Amino acid sequence: MALHLVLVLSFYMLLTLGANGIMASVLQDFDCVDIYKQPAFQHPLLKNHKIQEIFISNESHRIKNKYQINDQSCPKGMVPISKQKNKTESVHLDTLEYPGQHFATIETVLDGTIYRGAEAYISLHNLTVQNNQYSKSQIWLENGPQDQLNSIQVGWAVHPRLYGDSLTRFTIYWTADGYKKTGCYNIKCPGFVLVTRDLHLGTTFDRSSVYGGTTYYFQPKIFQDGFTGNWALKLFDEIIGYWPKELFTHLNKGASLVRFGGNVFTSPSGISPPMGNGHFPVIDFQKCSQFYSVRVKNLNYQSVDIEEKKIRRYADSYQCYRLTYWGYVKSSGVLFTFGGPGGNCGA
Numbered sequence: 001m002a003l004h005l006v007l008v009l010s011f012y013m014l015l016t017l018g019a020n021g022i023m024a025s026v027l028q029d030f031d032c033v034d035i036y037k038q039p040a041f042q043h044p045l046l047k048n049h050k051i052q053e054i055f056i057s058n059e060s061h062r063i064k065n066k067y068q069i070n071d072q073s074c075p076k077g078m079v080p081i082s083k084q085k086n087k088t089e090s091v092h093l094d095t096l097e098y099p100g101q102h103f104a105t106i107e108t109v110l111d112g113t114i115y116r117g118a119e120a121y122i123s124l125h126n127l128t129v130q131n132n133q134y135s136k137s138q139i140w141l142e143n144g145p146q147d148q149l150n151s152i153q154v155g156w157a158v159h160p161r162l163y164g165d166s167l168t169r170f171t172i173y174w175t176a177d178g179y180k181k182t183g184c185y186n187i188k189c190p191g192f193v194l195v196t197r198d199l200h201l202g203t204t205f206d207r208s209s210v211y212g213g214t215t216y217y218f219q220p221k222i223f224q225d226g227f228t229g230n231w232a233l234k235l236f237d238e239i240i241g242y243w244p245k246e247l248f249t250h251l252n253k254g255a256s257l258v259r260f261g262g263n264v265f266t267s268p269s270g271i272s273p274p275m276g277n278g279h280f281p282v283i284d285f286q287k288c289s290q291f292y293s294v295r296v297k298n299l300n301y302q303s304v305d306i307e308e309k310k311i312r313r314y315a316d317s318y319q320c321y322r323l324t325y326w327g328y329v330k331s332s333g334v335l336f337t338f339g340g341p342g343g344n345c346g347a
Contacts, residue, residue, distance in 0.1 A: 029083045030199055032074035038081060043190035045246040051193060055239055056226040056301075072199040079194040081187065082202050102272055102345055104315040104323040104338040105261030106306075107140075108296070113310065114254035115141065117223030117297030123290050124216045125277040126208040127158045129166050133265055133273040134159040136171070137289065140259035141222055141231070144250030149178040152231055152243060152251065154220045156205070158273075159185075167204045170218070172233065176248050191247050192233075196240040211277060212287050219293075224254060226301050254299070258306075260291050261314075261323065262338050266345065272320055276339020281324040288324075288337035295333065305334050320345035 040046055074080050108115070118139050129135050138155025157171035162185055174191060175183030186201040187194065194201075209215040221234040229245035229252050245252035262275040276289025294306050308327055313336075315323045321340035329335045 030072075030080045031083065032078040033081050035077055035079050035195070038079050038194055039187050039190050040193040040244075041190070043247070046190065046193075046244060049193070049244055049246070051195065052225070052228055052230055052242060053195075055232050055242075072203070074197040076197065079197060080199040081194075082199070100266030100270075100272075102264050102266065102275070102317050102321055103261065104275060104321040104340070105259050105263070106294075106311045106313050106323070106325060106336055107259035107261075108257055108306070108310050109312055110257060111310070112256075114256060114299050115258050115296050116226075116254055116299065116301045117141070117221065117303070118255075118258045118260070118295070119219060119221035119223075119303070120260055120291045120294045121217040121219045122155055123277070123288075124156060124168060124205050124208050124218060125289055126168055127166070127274050127278055129158045129160060129273045130267055130271075131160045132267040133271075134161070135265075135273045135275055136263045137261070137276060137291075138171070138263065139220065139222065140257070141251065141255040142259070143248075143253065143256045144178075147178050147180075148249060149175065150248045150251035151175050151179075151183075152222060152255075154222055154233060156218075163202065168208060169202050169204050170200055172201060174243055174247070176251075182247075192241055192243055194241040196238060198238075198240075200235065200240050209277060209289075211279065212284070215286055215290075217292075223297050223301070258296050260294055261336075262289070262321065264321075264342065270344055272317075272342040272345040274340065274342045275321050278339065278341050280322050280340050281337035285337065289339040290335060290337045292329070292335040293333035294336070308334075317345040319343075 118141055122137050127135050134157060136155055136157040138153050140151060140153050142149060142151045144150045153173040156168050158166055158168055160166050163169055171185060173185050207216045222231060224231050231243040232239050233241055264273050264275050266272040279287060281288045295303050296306050297303050313323055313325050315321055320342050323336060323338040326335040
């Protein structure tokens, strides 16, 4: 159950270290359940859904079948379901009833282009976040008008109201109606179909970047299967699960918008939490939170670098959060740095 970790050695060189960084350093309480009895199949649209085992894309991947048991794994034919912690909530805090969000992102322009996936290396950081705040670094894939918005979101989050702590955790989210009635984090509601026997969703990372020193990353990939239209979530060569196309009214046709970057939620006091590593981006990459090798899958399911002419940069509170777009760097592909300390950032 490894996530790839990458070390930034200097401003000019990004060096991949090995693909076996342990993802979960804090053991979680979970149950192993039959793969066909997981929460996804409680969704009315998935009553007769057959689990997808083969995924079509232009790269290799696998579903683990080798029988193996460790602290965070289940036997073959079963999947891990985390137990709900006391005093945690599934609220998304991303609707009109919950104003006070801030963003520092790059996103594709709405020009009719359809995307079949997205991926990036995302730097990992520990942050201090209050109970009524959150801070995320993630990828969004979206389609549809705002009141019917279909959205898939993948990255890391520090979210005390969701997890009951302020640890940096691998987090996913989806909605099919603009956050009104559908969707949730991880598998807190029916929808996302797990196929991995290893515990990934909601787990912590065992390493975090050091300001001015070692920078660690992980690389989530999301892509639409070319045959079924389902949206798969991949961590390197392992498919950990997917969102069936039946969940969506617009994303089943592909994504019209892809977004990368940071998102925070402001507490009722008006104070916003830190984003990224809690520092503004500077020229020294070892002091920055960052995304690199930012790529999308085009209409033909080919993975390509995101094009500068196809994106817009967005940071809505310059005094609190900033973003620097570096474009294509030979050693690391398309790269941007972002983040900030938060504070009194406005509505």
